[in-house]
């Protein structure tokens with residue numbers, strides 16, 4: 377397939393690029409490259425085409441000839457979304473709603489949009505795709521809006537699927553140390569202690585970033601009638617963790633056993649999610665574990681392949697881009713800043 381991925385230079389997108397190229401697909405990435413484009417260097421060397429542009433004003437002709445679009449572009453977590461709620465809605469919701477329509481007009485057959493299990497907010501029971509959503513932040517609300525805006529576009533000639541991802545972990549060339557497991561490993565290697573968000577009892581589902589990429593590929597390659605107009609939670613029933621036991625699992629997988637160190641105010645989000653639907657509908661099951669990722673990240677840090685910089689904490693980097701005129705110029709496209 378010819379597949380266009382927005383946000384494809386990001387943490388998940390750059391892993392997805394490898395996954396799709398390995399499977400023989402032809403890949404174009406549209407990304408504003410807020411974190412740089414180096415994450416795609418090996419994929420570009422393998423034939424990936426990178427279009428440095430913005431989903432808010434991309435020319436629709438860029439979508440002509442594509443067979444599928446994966447729409448990942450976003451300000452990608454709660455704190456980054458809170459920096460400027462209007463920009464978050466403009467990119468995560470309106471920008472992607474625009475791409476979904478341009479893709480349909482260009483004759484693209486499949487559209488897959490990323491959403492998040494954080495839509496479930498705070499709920500006690502095991503949640504599935506029919507459970508009520510309770511978005512607590514502008515980032516989560518934008519995910520709810522993009523789902524309800526794009527799913528009604530589904531038709532026999534235009535397949536639309538929304539994927540609610542668990543919280544991801546694992547190495548990527550655009551590394552994110554602001555994700556729970558990745559941040560725990562970094563903290564442990566720096567200080568000998570694992571930072572654990574209070575009060576540690578909150579539930580979250582987790583998923584290896586390579587499994588997330590394989591989940592997207594599985595949906596792109598699935599029979600249309602199984603995925604068209606559907607929402608799927610993407611994750612693993614076995615990887616719903618409370619944060620304290622997660623930290624204990626991370627500690628157990630590390631070479632030197634770190635201690636736990638508590639930080640922050642009690643987390644307002646807690647959700648435990650069922651991933652039965654995607655498993656039963658298209659046979660998707662994650663293959664990687666937290667322990668495996670801990671060893672990958674620990675090794676990557678030790679060997680200098682993974683380094684913590686201002687860019688690896690998403691909110692810090694967006695705050696820097698928004699506040700520093702020189703940084704603004706570096707990411708300006710056609711004179712337009714962030």
Ligand SMILES: NC(=O)c1ccc[n+]([C@@H]2O[C@H](COP(=O)([O-])OP(=O)(O)OC[C@H]3O[C@@H](n4cnc5c(N)ncnc54)[C@H](O)[C@@H]3O)[C@@H](O)[C@H]2O)c1
Pocket residue numbers: 382383384385386387388389406407408409410411429430431432447448449450451452453467471490491492493540541542543544545550552555690
């Ligand atoms: N990482 C997770 O744990 C997780 C969990 C659930 C859902 N998601 C979703 O998956 C998607 C990818 O997340 P990620 O972790 O790779 O984040 P990321 O921040 O690493 O990647 C997002 C990419 O989008 C690009 N981008 C942002 N605004 C853009 C715009 N206006 N036009 C073009 N490109 C733009 C950025 O430059 C970046 O490369 C997001 O939609 C995110 O909400 C991620």
